[in-house]
Amino acid sequence: MTDDSILPDSARHFLERLRSAQPPATPLPELPVTGPWLTFDNAAERFQAMTEAVGGRCLFVADAAAAEAALEELPAWSRAATRCSLVANIGSSTFDPAAVDDPHELQHTDFAVLPGEFGVAENGAVWVTDEQVPHRALFFLPQHIALVIPAEQIVHNLHEAYDRLRPQDHRFGAFISGPSKTADIEQSLVIGAHGARSLTVLAVQNRF
């Protein structure tokens, strides 16, 4: 199995030592997608509750216009001097992130509206990738972010989530659950550690 032309000596020695240390084989358990795992009567409701439990906000809105209106009501958005949106018809941009070469230039971004693929009800996480986002720093550097997901795209748990996503199709993909936080000083929860100080999920019912 070892292809000497690809693996360097250090790897071959490493693996040889390892092979002689390995215990007898044990089976790999099957992982069903459904059956044993937690589901909810109302996944959307649970997703909303969990997003709030992890310090975020989740708004279900009818369409893009309603999402836009909900955004306008957020003080962090209306106050934002430097902002951008990578979601069609929701929000507006004061600059074009695609025209930025160096992600360091994004450091003054106050608010970014970004696409998410789907939500996970059990933990309030949203799956995001770099597909329509030119710099992954946009998920972490702005002071505030909003993630826009189609309202019907909410799975019950992580097993269902991994069943539908192929993380290897993107150099970057992440579950983001709520705003950045820390409890490293005396276990006191503080929102806004390094990343976004607030995270709003806009779950849009009729996307187009």
Place this chain on the structure above:
Amino acid sequence: MDHSVLARRFVSDRDRAAWHDRALWFVREKRDRQADDIPEWERLRETASAIKQHTMSRLADYLEAFARHAQARGVQVHWARDAAAHNRIVHTILKRHDVRRIVKSKSMLTEECGLNPYLEERGIVVTDTDLGERIVQLRQEAPSHIVLPAIHIRKEEVGDLFHRHLGTEAGESDPARLTEAARRHLRQEFLSADAGITGVNFAVAETGGFVVCTNEGNADLGTSLPNLHIACMGMEKLVPRTQDLAVFLRLLARSATGQPITTYSTHFHGPRPGAELHVVIVDNGRSRILQSESFRRSLNCIRCGACMNTCPVFRRSGGHSYESTVPGPIGSILAPARSPHRHHSLPFACSLCGSCTDICPVKIDLHHELYTMRSVLDQQGALSRRKKLAMTITSHILQRPWLYRTAGRLLRLGLRRLPRFLLYTPLNAWGRQREMPPGPRRAFRDLYRRQPKDR
């Protein structure tokens, strides 16, 4: 130094020891609420344990597959036999890029390898970016807990520290304002860093990708700005399939801090356009542990820290008393497995209560391994002379019923008759913090023998 000696120092400050105990128990209770929320929790634990055991039994094949897939995605993979090789590899990469400043997110592996001092000696500025790790770095000490590095420090002390280093107001001890000061300070570090170093929580053999979990977003800022990312991973971090991540991500944060998932669970499959991504795979004694039938399950560990939060000894003695990068129950196996003579006292810092085994999300048989480790250390001649002598005498007595009865009789008599100064000598460790009970007149076996037969 023996754990008991360092623990004595820790408990001599009673208020702090009690506060530390409560702080960790609070985290343990949060974990319980999360675990109770998942009806299939036990099934998840069993699945996780089986996946890890299977992976360990074919680790070389899986690592090879991981490396192949990662390389195909443009990731440069390196292999380090030990800590020295790991540090050398990391430094060589940094030197090639002429790196002066790096930002690091939490990685117990780089702590284990002593990467920070190694790089600092070579003129590289290393900034730990996890808030807790930054606090202990500014204090020039090691983390006392793998998930909560600054759990031993009071907010007033953080206030003093930040006043000196970050210019916050004297006497400021509000966690929100202190965190805000750290945010501003560390943003500058992120923006001026030439490279980011992270650990790896899980690597996936079938895709060549890996996952890093944080709550603060520090690993993400550290890797989305500079053009060089080095991920350092212990070889046991592998899982075979993408879908296995579901099992482990469901268990990790719930067990660690009582959250349903960490804020950021980032999947890396290749470098950013124009950037470089390196993965350094490290053995450093792990293959030796893998060989041992008694201890190999300790490699299942996903570093959630739950065993520390629940351990009655850890909560009351503090992480520093273990003098090991990974302290607590799991550290008391890993550390002496690697350096028996240096860490011989750790498996004895345990009452064998089994709470760690009950709580471990990957079902490591912790207290059984701790018990086994004691005799292994004895066989290796790693026990202190005093402990060895005490063990030899005890074993001698317990093997001879007549001697055991005689010793018991003498002890009961002694407890009743001997003057205090003879009872409470430095030799009597039991009498140090407590009053000895009055010696009963009869032994249990006498009482048992005399009870009416018909009952």
